[in-house]
Amino acid sequence: MESARARTLTHVEPAEVALQVALDALADPVRRSILRDLATHEDWSRACGTFDLPVTKATRSHHFAVLRSAGLIEQRDEGARRLNRLRRPEFDRAFPGLLAATIDRAD
Amino acid sequence: MESARARTLTHVEPAEVALQVALDALADPVRRSILRDLATHEDWSRACGTFDLPVTKATRSHHFAVLRSAGLIEQRDEGARRLNRLRRPEFDRAFPGLLAATIDRAD
Numbered sequence: 001m002e003s004a005r006a007r008t009l010t011h012v013e014p015a016e017v018a019l020q021v022a023l024d025a026l027a028d029p030v031r032r033s034i035l036r037d038l039a040t041h042e043d044w045s046r047a048c049g050t051f052d053l054p055v056t057k058a059t060r061s062h063h064f065a066v067l068r069s070a071g072l073i074e075q076r077d078e079g080a081r082r083l084n085r086l087r088r089p090e091f092d093r094a095f096p097g098l099l100a101a102t103i104d105r106a107d
Numbered sequence: 108m109e110s111a112r113a114r115t116l117t118h119v120e121p122a123e124v125a126l127q128v129a130l131d132a133l134a135d136p137v138r139r140s141i142l143r144d145l146a147t148h149e150d151w152s153r154a155c156g157t158f159d160l161p162v163t164k165a166t167r168s169h170h171f172a173v174l175r176s177a178g179l180i181e182q183r184d185e186g187a188r189r190l191n192r193l194r195r196p197e198f199d200r201a202f203p204g205l206l207a208a209t210i211d212r213a214d
Contacts, residue, residue, distance in 0.1 A: 019214050023134040029127060101205040107126045 014071030014087060014094035022095055025070035026102050030055060031063050035072060035103045038086035047081040121178030121194060121201035129202055132177035133209050137162060138170050142179060142210045145193035154188040 014022075025031060030053055038046060053060055064084075067073040071094065074085045091099060121129075132138060137160055145153060160167055171191075174180040178201065181192045199206060 019139075019209065019212065020134070020136060023130065023209065027127070027130040027134045032126075095208060097204040098208040101202060101208050102126065102130065105126065 009075055009077070010068065011074060012069050012071045014091040017069075017071040017094065019095070021070050022072075022091075022098065025066050025072055026098070028063070028066075029107060030059075031067055032103055032107065034063060034067065035086060035099070038073065038084055039088070039099075039103055043085040044076070044083045046084050048075075048084065049081070116182055116184070117175065118181060119176050119178050121198040124176075124178040124201065126202070128177050129179075129198075129205065132173050132179055133205070135170070135173075136214060137166075138174055139210055139214065141170060141174065142193060142206070145180065145191055146195065146206075146210055150192040151183070151190045153191050155182075155191065156188070 026035075033053070034051055037051060048060065048064055051060070053063075055063070064073070064075065064082075068075060071087060071091055074087055075082055077083070088099065133142075140160070141158055144158060155167065155171055158167070160170075162170070171180070171182065171189075175182060178194060178198055181194055182189055184190070195206065
């Protein structure tokens with residue numbers, strides 16, 4: 001059964017995202033580090049709590065919400081863990097070359 | 108003879124620019140419109156005052172300064188006009204694919 005927490009997760013299709021929203025999401029070093037982490041791990045293998053980020057829990061949640069709103073990640077709850085997937089194929093279709101130019105390189 | 112105004116123009120090599128600075132510069136719709144304009148005109152053919160921008164003169168100057176600091180444009184004064192060039196080849200070398208993904212497409 002889907003939890004109340006899972007039902008609150010709103011996702012946006014990359015094709016529906018404005019370039020401005022995509023750039024705002026990518027123009028933050030913590031969010032780029034999350035995306036690089038996801039890019040180098042299997043889909044759904046990383047839970048939000050396992051990322052080593054230099055921010056508070058509230059800020060962490062905000063970063064993940066921004067990435068979701070920009071069509072960059074998909075999330076699903078599995079018990080107490082919130083698992084993540086980089087939406088690489090669909091984001092690349094909507095914004096060709098943008099991830100390659102931003103997270104496939106060092107900062 | 109170089110004017111005092113021209114001497115105050117500071118340029119930054121794209122190779123010296125951090126990805127964060129490049130993304131901050133590109134994550135603004137007015138600055139992207141300036142870059143698209145430059146991308147479709149000959150080098151040095153566009154003076155700052157000729158851009159049709161929905162901003163004050165001070166904000167306009169700020170946008171051009173940000174673009175210069177991010178290694179995206181080169182400027183030079185010719186009489187009362189400040190001419191511009193998109194630093195496409197050198198920026199593309201420093202950030203492969205980033206301009207293609209941001210200004211070679213619509214917003």
